[in-house]
Amino acid sequence: MREPNEWRRIYLKKRRSIIIAAALGIILVVTLTLGAFEFNERPTTTHHRETHSSKITVKQFVKQVAPAAQQEQQKYHIPASITIAQAGIESNWGRSKLAYKYNNLFGIKANSKKNRVRMYTTENINGKNKEVKQYFQVYDSWSASIKSHTYLIVRGTADNHRRFRGVQKAKNYKQAAYELQKNGYATDPDYASKLIYAIQKFDLNKYDKY
Numbered sequence: 001m002r003e004p005n006e007w008r009r010i011y012l013k014k015r016r017s018i019i020i021a022a023a024l025g026i027i028l029v030v031t032l033t034l035g036a037f038e039f040n041e042r043p044t045t046t047h048h049r050e051t052h053s054s055k056i057t058v059k060q061f062v063k064q065v066a067p068a069a070q071q072e073q074q075k076y077h078i079p080a081s082i083t084i085a086q087a088g089i090e091s092n093w094g095r096s097k098l099a100y101k102y103n104n105l106f107g108i109k110a111n112s113k114k115n116r117v118r119m120y121t122t123e124n125i126n127g128k129n130k131e132v133k134q135y136f137q138v139y140d141s142w143s144a145s146i147k148s149h150t151y152l153i154v155r156g157t158a159d160n161h162r163r164f165r166g167v168q169k170a171k172n173y174k175q176a177a178y179e180l181q182k183n184g185y186a187t188d189p190d191y192a193s194k195l196i197y198a199i200q201k202f203d204l205n206k207y208d209k210y
Contacts, residue, residue, distance in 0.1 A: 052094060052099070052100040052101075052103075052142075053100060054095050054097070054100045055095070056093070056094045056095060056100070057093075058088070058093045058202060060094075061088060061093045061094040062084060062088070062202060062204065064094075064142065065083075065084055065087055065094075065105070065142055065146065066080065066084060066207050068142065068143040068146040068147075069081075069083035069084050069087075069146060069207065070207055070209065072146060072147065072150045073208065073209060074209070075150075076150055076153070076154050076168060077168045077169075078150060078153055078154075078167055078168060078176070079167075079170065079172070079173045079176050079205075079208050080204075080207040080208050080209070081173045081199045081204040081205045081206075081207055081208050082167070082173050082176045082177060082180070082195065082199075083146060083149065083150075084199075084204050084207060085173075085177075085195045085198040085199050085204055086105075086106060086149070086180075086195065087105040087106060087142075087145075087146065087149070088198055088202075089194055089195065089198055090105060090106045090107045091104075091105045091106070091107075094142075097119070098117075098119055098136055099142075102117050102136065102138045102139070103138065103139035103140065103141055103142055103144065103145050104136050104137055104138065104139055104145055105142055105145045105146065105149070106145060106148075106149045106152075107121060107136065108136065108137050108145070108148055108149065108152065109134055109135060109136060109137065110135040110136055110137045110138075111137070115137060115138040115139075116135045116136060116137060116138055117135070117136055117138055118133055118134070118135050118136075119133070119134065119136055120132070120133055120134075121133075121134050121136075123187055124187035124188055124189070125187070152164070153167050153168065154168070163183045163184070164179065164180065164183055164185065166179035166182075166183065167179045167180060172208075173195075173196070173199050173204075173205055173208060174196055177191075177192040177193075177195040177196050177199075178192045180192065180195070
């Protein structure tokens with residue numbers, strides 16, 4: 001026959017086992033719950049992850065895009081200063097969501113249902129600025145966006161493949177800017193003046209090589 005003290009020891013031992021088992025069960029449930037929460041919170045795709053900072057400075061922006069702009073100038077004779085200024089003005093110097101998240105520097109519209117995003121843009125319609133929703137192309141990098149811009153200048157538009165040929169033949173950035181405006185690159189009537197102002201303000205013509 002067991003002594004009272006021995007029964008007490010057995011009781012306490014079983015009680016500790018029950019408490020430990022219960023505690024482990026709670027930990028397991030919490031772990032599984034957190035694991036499920038973390039899994040559900042993960043993005044379903046990484047294709048549209050932000051690749052740049054929305055707080056980038058003009059100096060940082062120019063430094064990042066200048067090499068690609070110069071490379072395109074060497075191949076297709078489009079002034080690097082024009083490419084940089086266009087990219088800066090169109091993207092608020094890399095700070096627009098379309099630029100820092102989707103790598104589209106020039107507001108180029110999507111031409112297919114793949115790799116696109118729908119966002120608001122400001123268009124000058126009959127002399128008035130209006131916000132309209134458009135589908136824009138999504139790029140893997142800023143360099144890819146610059147190459148797409150070059151393609152537009154070199155290939156022109158569907159109705160006129162020589163539309164922007166004057167930009168390639170321009171002897172300086174001012175002439176190139178007016179060629180863009182004259183041939184309808186943008187709806188802004190002051191587009192050429194804004195490009196020239198940006199080039200002069202930020203000394204972008206130093207990247208041109210003729």
